[in-house]
Amino acid sequence: MRLTNNQIFSRSMQDMSQTQKRLNTAHSQVTSQEKFRTSGDAPAEIAKSSYLNDEIKKNTQYQTNGLMLKSTLGLEESTLNNLHIAMERGRVLSVRALNGSVDSQDRYAISLEIDQVQKEVFSLVNSKNASGDFIFSGTASHLQAYVKDDQTGEYTYRGNEQDNDIQIATNVYIKGSDNGKRVFESAPARLTANSSNLTGNIMTVTTEVVDQGEYDNFHGKNYDHSNPANNTFKLNVIAPLLPGKSDTFEILDSTNSVLQSGNFTSEKGIRFNGVNITAQGASPGSVDISLEPPNNVNILNTLESLKTALTDTSLSNTEFRERMADAQIGIENAKNSVMSTMSTLGGRNNTITRVTESNESFKVINQEAMAILTEADLAAAMTDLTKEQNILEMSYKSFNKINNLSLFNSVS
Structure with a gap:
């Protein structure tokens, strides 16, 4: 079969073009360290890598949520601990007021200190986070948790009973804060x-x-x-x-x-x-x-009643003892509610730690799987690049020799 010069030329150019394309692919793998340049190169692998990339991004966001949540819970725990200390001081003062040596002037002095304790408690229950949100107002975090009614003199809760749930894993949600209705309004008053x-x-x-x-x-x-x-x-x-x-x-x-x-x-x-x-x-x-x-009473109103009783000189001894007993039990129940909430914070922090560790493991596993699918083997890519370069050089040399093969070249 006779091969024309055009056929030899076309076939040689086609082979060199294919070699050049393979060389470009090898060069791209070496420089980008990626197996594929377009999704059309390997649709199934690209689809799997896209899914894994989404999962990695989700895990990264979950990790961020967990860190922010730990910070928020740390603020709440510190606030509740300070509240517990302030309440205990109020209880101690109510016990001191029952001492037989305490006269009306001493009671007035105690009432002044109770007033300071109440102001501290009022500030703590209206604590804000770094974003300026009230941490005990539930999802109505833009509203101040507690306000005083100037008409009745009572302190009322203005937030709602819903909690801010934060997602830290695919099916794991953790309360980002505790609403004041549950923490401060659920303390039982003394039964009388x-x-x-x-x-x-x-x-x-x-x-x-x-x-x-x-x-x-x-x-x-x-x-x-x-x-x-x-x-x-x-x-x-x-x-x-x-x-x-x-x-x-x-x-x-x-x-x-x-x-x-x-x-x-x-x-x-x-x-x-x-x-x-x-x-x-x-x-x-x-x-x-x-x-x-039976009814519940918040700590602010308990302290308000205690402060009023200490300055009311018309109370009989029996009535005064009853009012002090009301305050002591009200404060004790409020402390128990705070401590109960603090114990749940510890449990939530432990959950965050465990889930964060799991998320980190899943992230590493997904990153390794994605690397196997999409990242080029650098050693293999370098070998392919060298091989294709040698092939292309040989093709050029062979093309020159073959292109010069003609009967006219033999005529002297």
């Missing part, structure tokens, strides 16, 4: 009892919880949320059947069942499930003793 509806010869009645644990247990077992009438007990003072005998008393529940009875002496206390009932008067007469409904 009161008297009302005095009849007959009963002149005055005072009720004082002298054993809080016993009364709380009785209250918990007997308080009826659905029917308030069942929460009222009646103390009846009954005249003696025989002359010369003393009056007697009986305490009835809402079904008129006798729960307790005995001899009655005016102004002598009657102990009833942790409550000391002192009635002044004689038979016949009665009074209703009611269980106060």
